[in-house]
Amino acid sequence: MNKVCVIIGVGPGNGEALARRFSEGGFQVAMLARSRDYLESLVQQIPNTHAYEYDATEIDSVDSTFQAIEQKLGPVSVLLYNAGAGVFKNVEEASFDDFEANWRTNVQGLVAATKAVLPQLRQHDTASIVVTSASAATRGRANSAPFASAKAAQRSLAQSMARQLGPERIHVASVVIDGVVDLPRTREWLHDKPDDFFVKPSAVADAIWTLCHQDPSAWTFELDVRPFGEIW
Template sequence: MDKKNPIAVVTGVGPGTGAAIARRFASGGYAVAMLARNRDRLAALEREIPNSHAYQCDVTDEAQLDVTLDAIRATLGAPRVLIHNAVGGAFGNFMEIDPKVLNQNFQVNTMALLYLARRLAPAMIAAGEGAIIASGNTSALRGKASFAGFAPTKAAQRILAESMARELGPKGVHVAYVLIDAVIDLEWTRKRFPEAPDEFFIKPAAIADEVWHVAHQDRSAWSFNVEVRPYRETW
């Protein structure tokens, strides 16, 4: 393939936001490395999305990440953009949750961002350009009772991203946190909210468009906290 194509790494590529982000960056001229644990789903998306490349990987496993990122560099080149969209979630109050679940969600949401950034940021710094974007949600800002197994990990993820932004921004690498304050329009969410009108949901493609915009902002006007929500969302 033509290695002149910039490289984007997208984690957590499933049927919703991850796939939409992969499509948006591929349509924008990127070679997209799609990471997820589900091999069959990745293979189907690889056939569907031009210039996309499937890599089965558990982002919480450093050894797997090293193998995967080495393969991406060898085949595609050094990534210019990282979108950490993989997410671990669980519902329950602090008495109900299994502490192991909270720890696992922390590994997916926060530690995986750290692992990925530590491996990809040095080449971005050397190139003097790059973007690292984490997809978040309202739990990064507040801890509701039933979100005790999830919200602490998203809050930590946002603060880690902010720390990274303050370190990497002056070196030419844009770090941002795209907070999704909405129910994403997916098959299972439609079933969960069968009576909800269309405007209740946020479209994955619309999220992807905003991620694309943030990744390509002019250096004189970089954003960090970016919030997206449907126009009728109460906030």
């Protein structure tokens, strides 16, 4: 049986790094994102990767997408939920639509993907669901009301899932990224910062790979990762 990993939310940065890490580890990797052209460019670069156009907020397509993945690659054993929208406003400035948009991506999208993938995960002796989170999940800053509230809800959801699914040997974990991810746009924005200021996507991918291969006697639920210089 193939080892199959699904990554929801593949873009430059953590999503692409995860695709590379799990491909190197021998997985068939289904990459899901809204930009089909970008995914197809990665397929040309990364062996054993497969492109699926997908919007985490459009839940009507989730079942058909996961069925197509299973038919082509086999049952999924790892789900990496890397989708995460952010609106950074305070509670007065943010509209109801801002709050709903953040909730749809960070919470509803995770629920829909989990419901669709569970029958496949249960076909394996052990399986994993790992959610890419943020420090906003544990502390709500003044100008992050929509994002922080959605990430806090996502964290609580993941914890509930971990408690439910752990006895089935399905490891649910949340990775809190506390820092600025190294991307072309963040480098341009923070051009005066040294290399060690940024979170390396490849290092995040290594951490998530490790989570997915922990012994069930010592599972981690929440792992926070940050550069040594980050204030916390």
